[in-house]
Amino acid sequence: MCELFAMSSRLPATVTFSLEEFSRHGGATGPHKDGWGIAYYQGEDVQLIKEPAAAAESSFNHFIKDHGLKSNLVISHIRKATQGVRALKNTQPFSRELGGRVHVFAHNGMLPRVENHAELSLGTYRPIGATDSEYAFCAFLARMQAMWLVDEESPSLENRLEVVTGFARVIDELGPANFIYSDGEVIFVYANRRTQVNGEIRAPGLWWLCRSCIGESSSIVTPGLTIDSSHDRQEVILVASVPLTDEPWIPLKEGEVIVMSQGKILPSCEGIKRG
Secondary structure (H helix, E strand, O other), rough: OOOEEEEEEEEEEEEEOHHHHHHHHHHHOOOOOOOOOOOEEEEEEEEEEEEOOOHHHOHHHHHHHHHHEEEEEEEEEOOOOOOOOOOOHHOOOOEEOOOOOOEEEEEOOOOOOOOOOOOOOOOOOOOOOOOOHHHHHHHHHHHHHHHOOOOOOOOOOOHHHHHHHHHHHHHHHOOEEEEEOOOOOOOEEEEEOOOOOOOOOOOOOOOEEEEEEEOOOOEEEOOOOEEEOOOOOEEEEEOOOOOOOOOOOOOOOOOEEEEEEEEOOOOOOOOOEEE
């Protein structure tokens, strides 16, 4: 199963990956060679770098390390192809414009017959590639579209969260799936189940970790992942398919939604369980 990662921080941080090593955290060094991508938000826009090849073979990976891109919202995906050929159009994260912002989506899991589901119509969006993940993203944005086009203000967090949880409820019917989505303001995380190291499909689908770096070293260094900040008052939330460090990561419950902003899980949204 593909690997997911997201970071929300109080202040911009540099996030770099050795993605080939990063994939080993999932206990499967070999399969994650069908593509990778990482999205760094810069306000309403995003720096999106992705490639339909193994990260170890990528010159873009060196570009990321050399240029020290900074952001306080980061989403990454490492692909093990289960649907659609190895191609850029099938490589995540996916992005689309809506309401003057770039919306980014990364998913892992299985959504058989997603295109036939009565509650997952595409509206005005169309997939470019052939993955169930991109189809689901288009159907999700079709649900979001009306509220984002009402006025120049972004929709309320409550309304956005209602759409996210409603969408999660629908795709739950199709199979195990986890996704990370951002509109450039916050990151929504939905956890279901995933294929564990022993091959069993069960929760947790995602894990999270909070790091406060006040008056301490603000760097996180572990095989495959480095987060570095020049600030001495940093707060960071990390989400990943599997724990990436030896710290006490917290597993998300099956069907749980959290919302991350400025390096914190929003209190009114913490531990939300779909109804």
